[in-house]
Amino acid sequence: MYQTPALGFVGEDFYNCVVLLKSDLTPTKILKKILRIEKQLGRVRNKETGYSSRTIDIDILLVDDLEIETENLVIPHPELPNRKFVLQPLAELNNHIIHPKLQKNVVWLLAKTTDQSDITKLSKWLKNPKNDYSLSAYKYIAIEGNIGAGKTSLAQQMSLDFNAKLILERFKENPFLPKFYEEPQRYAFPLEMSFLADRYQQLVEDITQYDLFKDCVVADYDVYKSMIFAKITLTEEEFTLYRKLFNLMHKELAKPDLYVYLYQTTERLLENIKKRGRKFEQSIEAAYLKKINEGYLDFIKSQHTQNVKLIDVSDRDFVMHRKDYLSVLKEIIG
Numbered sequence: 001m002y003q004t005p006a007l008g009f010v011g012e013d014f015y016n017c018v019v020l021l022k023s024d025l026t027p028t029k030i031l032k033k034i035l036r037i038e039k040q041l042g043r044v045r046n047k048e049t050g051y052s053s054r055t056i057d058i059d060i061l062l063v064d065d066l067e068i069e070t071e072n073l074v075i076p077h078p079e080l081p082n083r084k085f086v087l088q089p090l091a092e093l094n095n096h097i098i099h100p101k102l103q104k105n106v107v108w109l110l111a112k113t114t115d116q117s118d119i120t121k122l123s124k125w126l127k128n129p130k131n132d133y134s135l136s137a138y139k140y141i142a143i144e145g146n147i148g149a150g151k152t153s154l155a156q157q158m159s160l161d162f163n164a165k166l167i168l169e170r171f172k173e174n175p176f177l178p179k180f181y182e183e184p185q186r187y188a189f190p191l192e193m194s195f196l197a198d199r200y201q202q203l204v205e206d207i208t209q210y211d212l213f214k215d216c217v218v219a220d221y222d223v224y225k226s227m228i229f230a231k232i233t234l235t236e237e238e239f240t241l242y243r244k245l246f247n248l249m250h251k252e253l254a255k256p257d258l259y260v261y262l263y264q265t266t267e268r269l270l271e272n273i274k275k276r277g278r279k280f281e282q283s284i285e286a287a288y289l290k291k292i293n294e295g296y297l298d299f300i301k302s303q304h305t306q307n308v309k310l311i312d313v314s315d316r317d318f319v320m321h322r323k324d325y326l327s328v329l330k331e332i333i334g
Helices: 027-040 084-093 106-112 151-161 176-182 182-209 224-234 236-250 267-278 288-301 322-333
Strands: 002-004 012-018 140-147 165-167 217-219 258-263 308-312
Touching: 002 084, 012 224, 084 106, 140 151, 151 165, 151 217, 151 258, 151 322, 176 182, 182 217, 182 224, 182 236, 224 236, 224 288, 258 288, 258 322, 267 288, 308 322
Parallel strands: 140 217, 140 258, 165 217, 258 308
Antiparallel strands: 002 012
């Protein structure tokens, strides 16, 4: 964070900083969100030329090595080489950045800039969730939930924010899943057996292999989900056999230090399933989702030794809204 004199007019000093972020949004969508943030913070844009004081001013400097020039957006920012209050923090953030258009290192640009303004570094810091929340108490976190509850999205975001090793269920590779939704009675047993084998193999390999560069493990499933789904889909005789195999295999697997269950109403689950558009899921009925939810809740009630968090996310969208994501984090590890 830097304090800098007003540039181009007489006024109070400014506070400037440069932020490096990752996003799956396009530059145009990022710009729209930035303009919305500025408006929410009281920025009023006018058509007058020249510089003036403003509540907040957020610019996109660079996006990878892209060069974009439209009516509303120019990347790299055209004034980047001429602004010391931008180049100095940018060089401190990452001194290997190359200006894609000029093909010059940001340190070189800082040395050659004609802007000779006096800028003062301040002892102010911007926070990210890792400063307020910590996963240090856990080695293995399992995020669970019904179909469409958002467990994979949450696990992915937490793994990015907290440098965690990510384990995702490989359901897309299961050839029996689409067939099961078409003919449940015929394909229930081979489906559950294949899931059991795959989950066992994946967890044994990924959890037992310690990663020196990751702080912990975050998975979007717990192996016990195999029992929950099997109890719903299998006949009594099949389930008896399945349970024997599960108990033999389950003994060798590590148990999560923290078990998180994301609860959503059946109506919201059906909306999410429809929205994500997987063809083989569109025939899922509300009654099936209710049985799955009841199975999870029965399992949670039986857990007395595990650290379990039951979180209702029915009215929250932690994928689209940062505020909702932080509220979920607070309930999990706050």
